[in-house]
Amino acid sequence: DVVLTQTPVAQPVTLGDQASISCRSSQSLVHSNGNTYLEWYLQKPGQSPQLLIYKVSNRFSGVPDRFIGSGSGSDFTLKISRVEPEDLGVYYCFQATHDPTFGGGTKLELK
């Protein structure tokens, strides 16, 4: 199993600030085809998850450009600049390079 470790578990923020979430994998997420299938999802309170970022750094349709994914190999980061109220919730990284797994989640909450 590929284990994805997210830090921090909770990220208190002030609206308008930047937030950063780390996702580290127990093994490289580079597929044999050269792609890296690392995604980021946001689950808002009481809702189903929604895709934000795919293949490390590509924003899904309709996702604002304040969401920036980066990283390579086994070390990835999601940065959210200028946090807005609708950004609050739990963020999950997810890998589909190997048998799929989710990270443990990071709760973005108000200070």
Added chain:
Amino acid sequence: EVKLVESGGGLLKPGGSLKLSCVASGFTFSNYWMHWVRQAPGKGLEWIGEIEYDGTETNYAPSIKDRFTISRDNAKNTLYLQMSSVRSEDTATYFCTTLGVRGDYWGQGVMVTVSS
């Protein structure tokens, strides 16, 4: 409008069986791999399995392998999760989803509670 609607959840005893359904509409169901993801109360997301477009290939997470079976009926636009030999740790909300960039569609989830 895209919809995924899960049903079939409920309360069952350890060792019991249950079959969840997920009816899809608003997109071409047979063009998508489909997945089940679950979330225990107050916990994170857990991918539990997937099925190929025509049902010929399935993959499962170790936690449910040999106990749960995923199937689909493309004529009925329906995805299934047959759960057997359930344990208390299978208590969760179960989501069906297309999962991923080709179309990020999720159901609202259905609750399954395993308790004696």
